[in-house]
Amino acid sequence: MIKIVALTGAGISAESGIATFRDANGLWEGHDVMEVASPQGWAKNPELVLDFYNQRRKAALTAEPNAGHEALAKLEEDFDVTVVTQNVDNLHERAGSSNVVHLHGQLFQSRSSVDENLIYEMEGWELNLGDTCEKGSQLRPNIVWFGEMVPMMEVAARVTQEADIFMIVGTSLAVYPAASLIDFTPHDASVYLVDPKLPPMQQRDNLYMYQENASTGVEKVRQELMKMYR
Structure with a gap:
């Protein structure tokens, strides 16, 4: 075949x-991409990163x-x-x-922040601080960020x-x-x-x-x- x-x-x-990934000014939905799509941004402000992807998931659920x-x-x-x-x-x-x-990566998956092999399918659109993997670490979006x-x-x-x-x-x-x-x-x-x-x-x-x-x-x-x- x-x-x-x-x-x-x-x-x-x-x-x-x-929404497309970024415009000519390096912004994504009003955010500097390095704030929401890099390991450094995650380390600096995980709550901002989680909220950003929550909003992307919420929007994606209405797309066809x-x-x-x-x-x-x-x-x-x-x-x-x-x-x-x-x-x-x-x-x-x-x-x-x-x-x-x-x-x-995949928007509707989360993964462990200490073991990249621990990946979980998500139900719904929210991933919050305090949501942890089986090893007890904070779950992060299963997205390949800049520098990864x-x-x-x-x-x-x-x-x-x-x-x-x-x-x-x-x-x-x-x-x-x-x-x-x-x-x-x-x-x-x-x-x-x-x-x-x-x-x-x-x-x-x-x-x-x-x-x-x-x-x-x-x-x-x-x-x-x-x-x-x-």
Whole structure:
């Protein structure tokens, strides 16, 4: 079966009303990102960090998958699809994608602040001071913060090396190490890029660019693939 790997970024979730990670001033919902997305910020003010992610979860609960998420999920009917996402929301899963690799963690999970292997699914949207893991340490969001290792990067690189088709959806390819995944694609793989602001790409054979939002562009790619491989 033809293997598709889709790298998705903030652009696909923005169409569902999820705030993008940061603007040009390095702010996220009015906060300096280092205050709410770094080990230093956590050490300085854990209550602020917990409240920040509580509000992100609360907002995410009201968001719905859009046509871009749904088109990626529908590809599974005819292809072997892995979604590698930089997003921490669960919109891909809710749209029906069954194989999702979260590079930057998951919003609806918490983890121990002393043992990164102790990860817990969350019920609801609140995580508060005093909520502890089985070892008695404060629970923190299961989010990869600035300065932390990206534990799923190795998995993402491995699946990308096996891709027949590599899709890039709603990402500026400016955040590393995720942006380096394009370097792991086989030379003969087809690359489809979908974004309203197309990032600069090194020219290669079998490169197809769609200057569109994910909600329309991914479906167009899906239709093209169906014509080619059905």
